[in-house]
Amino acid sequence: MARRLSVIRAAKLAGVTRAELQSRIKRGDLPSFDGMIGVEDLMVLYPATRLTDDRALERVEQIKADALGKDIAGRNLPEPRVLARRLSILGQQLTRARQQAEHYAGVLESLESRLRELEKSPNEDTRAVVQDIKLALQSALHHERVEGYASGANADGGVWMSVMAPQVRLVPDDHEFLVEGADTVLEAALRAGLSIAYGCSNGNCGECKARIVSGEVREVRPHDFVINELERDQGFALLCSVAPVTDLVIEVGVARSPDQIAVQSIDALVREIQRPGPHVMLLRVQTPRTRRLRFLGGQYARVIAEDGAVEAMLPLANCPCDDRNLVFHVAEDRDDPFAQYCFERMRKGDPVAIEAPFGDFVIGDEAERPLVFLACDTGFAPIKSLIEHMIALDRIQGMHLIWLATGTVGQYQGNLCRSWEDALDHFHYRPLRVNAASDPQNWSAVLTGSLARLDRPEARDYYIAGPGHFADLALEALRKLGVPPEQCRSQVIPPAG
CATH class of the missing domain: 3.10.20.30 (Beta-grasp domain)
Structure with a gap:
């Protein structure tokens, strides 16, 4: 019997995303049966499939590890009791398979004996039918044996993944x-x-x-x-x-939209303050172990400090999969009391209150078109959350990131974006720079020129985050390229209270 794998296990073996496999299934390139994929069919479509040393998969897993901020190397093996139980179950399955195989072997032997008797029939038509049946059986048995030899390693790999x-x-x-x-x-x-x-x-x-x-x-x-x-x-x-x-x-239900997640209030602590540039800060806040923040990629929070004296609405810049370690990007702004507090007085260990999540700048399950992310300055924060969420969901299927820097903030996490581009086959990063004081028409020309380089821009979904005038310019540029308004979502930075 041909081995079949679920889509998620087949994607792991082939080193591709589930989104890619599901797309191939929809196009008819890859047969599926009740949501299962045959190992042989997978090998035909992906002949370079490897069960070990899968470097492409390792790169994606490393990206996930970086997004989580944790070392996942120690999570590969289950604990001994669970491993022993799973091996026991596989042993029972193997025993049942052997018993079934012995039963079928007995049936075949009886059938062959009966066919040999019929071959002695004086009726020529009967003998011809018997010969056809014997040839068909021999061909089928030989074909199954050859396929078993060819895909034995893959079948073992599927079993190994079941254990792991x-x-x-x-x-x-x-x-x-x-x-x-x-x-x-x-x-x-x-x-x-x-x-x-x-x-x-x-x-x-x-x-x-x-x-x-x-x-x-x-x-x-x-x-x-x-x-x-x-x-x-x-x-x-x-x-x-x-x-x-x-x-x-x-x-169990899975939240698909912001209205399915209630606003939460959590007392947290400043865990770390990083300065990737002289005029921007990465604020890392940790919630208690017993109070984690549930949110969707792209949403934002109200951050309250100094016993309520200062507060700000800030996009969450981390993947929802790391629900305890929250990240915010703060640009230096002498007219903003919260930014002044962060750059002048905030220290590691300071208490902050978090109210979240807010906003509907999220990617829904229905999104099937390639994605284009447009960020300006610290508008990169919610875009980063969206991208990391897509990586965790294993829905990496054509993503472009265009990050426009307008002044002193710059592309302060450009190395991270380049690492995504290096690790993910379908991810492309394009940094742009304009003078903050330049004519808005110059901004528009830079954006339009970059977007026009995309293949079929009207067949993509767009997520735009940055100052209000940047969002307006980006939406106008997309309109001129023939992109329908319903394929564009935007988040103004800072978010409205």
Whole structure:
């Protein structure tokens, strides 16, 4: 029997994104059966598929690791008890497969014996039919044997991936992700960029309670929230406290739009202050372990400091998958009390209050066209959040970033953008620079010239973030290129209160 893989595992083996495989399936390039892909079909389309030393995949995983701000190298292997359980399950599957194979071998032997008897029939038509059946059987058996030899390594690789990383499917939205190492289901979902319901992530609030439709989990963390006996019998568990032993199907909703996530108020601390340039600051804020911020890429927050004396609306500049370590980009501005406080008085360990998330500058699940991001100065912050969210979701399918610098701020994270371009096959970065005091027509000419270099600009979706006049110029340039207004979204920096 031909081995079949889920889309997420097939993408891992081939070293491509799920978005690319799904696109090939829609175009009819890659056959699929009930959402599964045959190993042989995958090899035909991607003959360079490798099960180990997959450098393209490693580069993407490194980008994800950088986005999370954590070293994921230690998360590759599950803990011994889970690994032993999964090996036991695979052993049982192997035993059943062998028993089935022995049964089929007996059936074939009986069939061959019957055919040999029929070959002695005096009826010439009967003998001809028997010969046709024998030839068809021999051909099919030989073909299966050759395919088995050719794809044996890949089949083993699929089994190895089953041991290493259980697969979780969320219904009814049909999202899939792998759980690496000793991660809980909640941690793995967040790393995959999926915004499922949760609160404390520490087993106290019960917000992440969900029903395990199929598969086996084990509790890896104690929790205070009580799941009654009836709910346990129905399969309910806290996703922050359990890890998968087998592949899982879980009934839980995934937030697709901003209105599905409530505004949260969290007391946090300044964890780190970085100065990538003399006139810009990266403010890293850490929430308590029991209060993490749930948001979507591209949204923003109200940051309140000095006991409410100063505050600002700032875009979140990190991936939602790192829900505890929040990043904000602050440009120096002597007319802004919050910026003055940050550059002159803020210190590591200072308390800040966070109210978030706000805004609808997000990428919906329905987005299928290639993406173009237009940023001006610290408008890069929400764009960075969107890009990292797309990387975590494994939806990298044609992305262009055009970053316009107008003055002293500059492209302060240009190296990060170049690393994305180097690591991701379908990501392109183009830095632009204009004089902040120059004629707006000059800005428009620079933007229009850069956008005109895109192949079929009208067939893309655009996300624009920066000062209001920059957003207006970008939208006008896109209109002249024939881009429909519904394919453009913009976020003015700073966001409105």
